[in-house]
Amino acid sequence: MKFESLMLAVALLFIIEGVGPLLFPRRWQAYLKEISNQNQAVLRRIGGAFVTAGVILLIIFS
Numbered sequence: 001m002k003f004e005s006l007m008l009a010v011a012l013l014f015i016i017e018g019v020g021p022l023l024f025p026r027r028w029q030a031y032l033k034e035i036s037n038q039n040q041a042v043l044r045r046i047g048g049a050f051v052t053a054g055v056i057l058l059i060i061f062s
Contacts, residue, residue: 021028035043 020031
């Protein structure tokens with residue numbers, strides 16, 4: 001993978017992650033409060049699911 005491709009992916013990640021707080025700051029804040037109250041095991045499962053999905057997509061589209 002080229003360095004430029006990696007930077008493009010990081011830039012897109014920043015854009016996607018920034019849309020929520022930019023357009024819906026109150027909802028985003030409530031969402032973060034709700035997540036902070038979740039059980040750690042649930043958060044690990046969610047994180048694991050995202051990582052697994054990302055790896056699968058990376059393999060498919062690489």
